[in-house]
Amino acid sequence: MKFSRLIGILFLALVLIAPPRVRAETLFTHTVAWGETITSIARAYDLLPQEIARVNRFDSNRWLWVGQTLTIPTRAGDQNDSLILTPSGYHIVRAGESLDSIATRNGIDVGALAFANELPPNGIVYAGWSLKIPGASATYASAQFGATSTYIVQRGDTLAALALRFSTTIQSLAIANNIPNLWLIYAGQRLKIPRFNAARANTVALVSASNEIRLANIPLYRQQQTLTCEEAAAAMATRGKISEAQLLAVMPRDDNPMRGIRGRTNSPDFGSLMDYGVYAPALLKGLSALGIKSEILFDSSYDDFKNAILAHLRAGRAIIWWQTWQDSYQLPVLIKTNDGAMVRVVPYEHTSVIVGANDRGVIVHDPYDASARLIAWNDFRRESEYFDNMALVIFN
Numbered sequence: 001m002k003f004s005r006l007i008g009i010l011f012l013a014l015v016l017i018a019p020p021r022v023r024a025e026t027l028f029t030h031t032v033a034w035g036e037t038i039t040s041i042a043r044a045y046d047l048l049p050q051e052i053a054r055v056n057r058f059d060s061n062r063w064l065w066v067g068q069t070l071t072i073p074t075r076a077g078d079q080n081d082s083l084i085l086t087p088s089g090y091h092i093v094r095a096g097e098s099l100d101s102i103a104t105r106n107g108i109d110v111g112a113l114a115f116a117n118e119l120p121p122n123g124i125v126y127a128g129w130s131l132k133i134p135g136a137s138a139t140y141a142s143a144q145f146g147a148t149s150t151y152i153v154q155r156g157d158t159l160a161a162l163a164l165r166f167s168t169t170i171q172s173l174a175i176a177n178n179i180p181n182l183w184l185i186y187a188g189q190r191l192k193i194p195r196f197n198a199a200r201a202n203t204v205a206l207v208s209a210s211n212e213i214r215l216a217n218i219p220l221y222r223q224q225q226t227l228t229c230e231e232a233a234a235a236m237a238t239r240g241k242i243s244e245a246q247l248l249a250v251m252p253r254d255d256n257p258m259r260g261i262r263g264r265t266n267s268p269d270f271g272s273l274m275d276y277g278v279y280a281p282a283l284l285k286g287l288s289a290l291g292i293k294s295e296i297l298f299d300s301s302y303d304d305f306k307n308a309i310l311a312h313l314r315a316g317r318a319i320i321w322w323q324t325w326q327d328s329y330q331l332p333v334l335i336k337t338n339d340g341a342m343v344r345v346v347p348y349e350h351t352s353v354i355v356g357a358n359d360r361g362v363i364v365h366d367p368y369d370a371s372a373r374l375i376a377w378n379d380f381r382r383e384s385e386y387f388d389n390m391a392l393v394i395f396n
Helices: 002-017 038-044 049-056 099-106 110-116 159-165 170-176 229-237 244-250 280-289 302-314 377-386
Strands: 026-031 069-074 090-092 130-132 150-152 190-192 293-297 319-324 333-336 342-345 349-357 361-366 371-376 391-395
Touching: 026 333, 038 049, 049 069, 099 110, 110 130, 130 159, 159 170, 170 190, 229 244, 229 280, 229 319, 229 349, 229 391, 244 280, 280 293, 280 319, 280 391, 293 302, 302 319, 302 349, 302 377, 302 391, 319 377, 361 377, 371 377
Parallel strands: none
Antiparallel strands: 026 069, 090 130, 150 190, 293 391, 319 349, 319 391, 333 342, 349 361, 361 371
């Protein structure tokens, strides 16, 4: 009897002393993206699926839907833990981490980390992303450009190994090929290999191609704030009739980008979903206030969208086009705004001005770095579909 009582006291002491696996000191939210499961989300935050299910009060076998918001618990001390890298040198971003914090804790320059992952140094990273961690001596010059557009998976290949081989990231490969499970590829599978486009000259020499349309007198402007690509693009598309600052002064503000500028235009970070930008309907209102006529292209089939772009170019009209920064592969997310609308937002949303087209693709003026470049038709289609084929035609 005394022995059993002693065992009971010891057990109770262990329960009281042992810390719980999850402590509700901090809670983050996560918006479910396409292809994500409760297992993949739990892995990204270094949790068990049951832990996320318990906090959100549902069964761990429940299906998730795109745009669903989950509460994510974090363990005490998570942010002080040393970073755990995969054998291939990748880190899975956890809630609360940034490029700067990851670079600091790995003893590398934030610019080298950003360059290795095709991001700007002030870019946003999202929980669950896979970041390539370059060596401590990595420099901008050490990165290599991928030169392969497709690859047939061989026995023993992994996404991590292929990302290293082709100088890209696991995240880019997964999004480019619609792979929901970052650890599952199979022999014989044909993969698209996204090219490493982070380093570009300010002006790219454009090789002429057949059937080329090219507008004249479209200036090259560089945006003056972190998130004023739409206003800078409009200044170019109007052939300098208005300035970025003039348009910014009359633009409406709203958390719904269809109705106004979402967030801060002078945000210190690039690529956020909170400090975001603005969509065509709201930009049209700002332009109208300055006496500029424009027309929205949106939510049509891709073929109709492409044909409309070409027709307006032939008529001499510049077109503001919604795309992703540096043609990056991204996952659109549905969010609910304060007006109750469900709106699609895309990490690293960006705009440029379409000033021409040929058999190879469209020619754009990019306000991010005041560059002129060609975007291949397949990339044009992919990026356009992120935004349901959105553009704004300027009538001068």
